[in-house]
Amino acid sequence: MDGPAVSVSGLVRRYGEVEAVRGIDLSIDPDETFGFLGPNGAGKSTTINILCTLIKPTAGSARVAGHDVVRERDEVRRNIGLVFQDTTLDAYLTAERNLRLHAELYGMPRNVIDGRLREVLDMVGLWDRRSSKVSNFSGGMKRRLEIARGLLHAPLILFLDELILWLASRATDLKFVHQEGQKLAKLVEAQTPDRPVPIISFVARQRDLSELIGEAVTGAQRLNFSDALKHWEGRFHTITLEDRNLPAIAEKRVLKCKSPAARVELDAAFAQTAKIRESVMNTLLTSEGDREMFRKLYPFSPALVQTLIAVSSVLQRERTALKVMMQLLVEQRDTLKVGDLLPVGDLFDVIAHGDEAFSQEMAIHFDNAKRLYHHKLLPLLEKQHGRREDVERLPYDDLKQTAFRNDDRLVKTLLLAALVPGVESLRALNAERLAALNHGTIKTPIPGREGQEVLRRCRSWAASVGEIRIGEEAANPTISMQLSGVDTETIIEQARREDNQGNRIRRVRQMLFEQLGIGGELEFEQSHDFLWRQTRRSCIVLFRNIRELPDTSLENADERWKLIIDYPFDEAGHGPRDRYQRGPRDGNRSRGTLPSVVPEGRPLRKAT
8 A cells, every 4th residue: 555544634524513523634654553532522433434434524535545535435445444333243143143244245255254254253262152142242242253343354444443342341351451462562563464554443432451450450460561551552643632522512413403493492491490509500510511511411411411421431331422311312202391401310220231341340339339229229219109110100290200200310329429439520429419410300398408308318218228328517418328249138137047046055155165165065064174273173064044954953962063154145034033043052062153134136245
């Protein structure tokens, strides 16, 4: 190939008045791996779609593999491989059948398909799973299979959207990451006859891999891994896009008004919303937003979008922020009214279900959050409002369903805050901010007291669910949710089964005999030798319920003393008086000790 592998000049793509891509210029040589980075809405996928001939630019020009992306679309497509942001695999086919279908569509010679298929599946570590249906694959495995498919027809240029999903599923395996990094470096730098033009990776979204390796990796290994990443990073070129266009793009692509009259109606609704208290408005805006941004995102708030991006960043998302926003609108199309704000709590179900976490640690956190909701929080709400299935059958505006839905949003907002506590919108939540993030869902007879009502509800829930923590601040205390992988209720229930009369006796006897140095605890009577005043002595020790002992056991015909130690507890209906009446007989070298009886229902702490 003569000239650059990819060349772009003044590339622009507009959606109405919004510039999704604003005047990009770049040139990529055939021996480069190129990283194209940026947050949601920065125009990354739009640029890739232009270079792959899926959409046309509004202005400017672009050439890929020496061919113009507008006038020579077929030639461009023959020379590129593309791994889409969203999965395009057929879940009902096996991995091998997916690749064979791709080979047929590209017209690959039949005599080379088998060898090439084995080569690319070996490269991504899926040869042993070639006969498995894609529906059984994890998100990371699907990503690796799509990369294999993109390389199958030996393209000159490979475009990778969301490359990180390939490595994220095994990011905690440092040996694997080092191995794949070396493969990538060799692929970029090798000049082999079978690949005259090295692969060019066009990466749409990237993360710091060192964030994904987990806390289980030691400090020395972590430093070595970071050094290796820096070494590889020096071999690649990157261009970073800003996120300034996200609200504008959302306004045009997701929130575009149907008519001028609809815009007037929405403007009036937002003007009414903007009259809310300043403290509520500040919570919804965050430090990154302003009223102009709020209007573009309406009925979403900047706080909701900030939360969405933060939670999505720790998931293997197959959906962009714009698609999640669209999904929220579609799901509430029959119930959302003009003037309503979408509560932050509604994000939990959309985000937490379906997508896999980048790291094992985050996967555990998400699993714990879902387990806590289904095992404790949901049963608590159902106890207050009725079974969810029954409540959801009621009309949407029924007071009972409304009450359940609003409480559900509060607990799910707390769960989101536990998953991404560092994001500004969810940091150091208190009752007032919790009500503000779900503005419009909490109603009080006197406006402005929504925070007090939220605090009352949270205190009530915290009394039943220990994971809900209320701070010690006198005014407007912090409210948080503690996620834990320990199933305390199961442990407590197991302890209840073990806490019976026989096990209590066994444990007290063990503790007592350990302290006295007495052996043979399974015998009815134990002979105990000890040293007293420099003289070797011996006695008989009996640990039994004095009330139940026969008279012969209370007597002692032996020359040695007999010590009878009573149980520190008894069955219901019997007290200390029953024991005092059955003490050892005087004059027969027997002595008894009668501990204080532990009342029924109190835990046994120490036998005295």
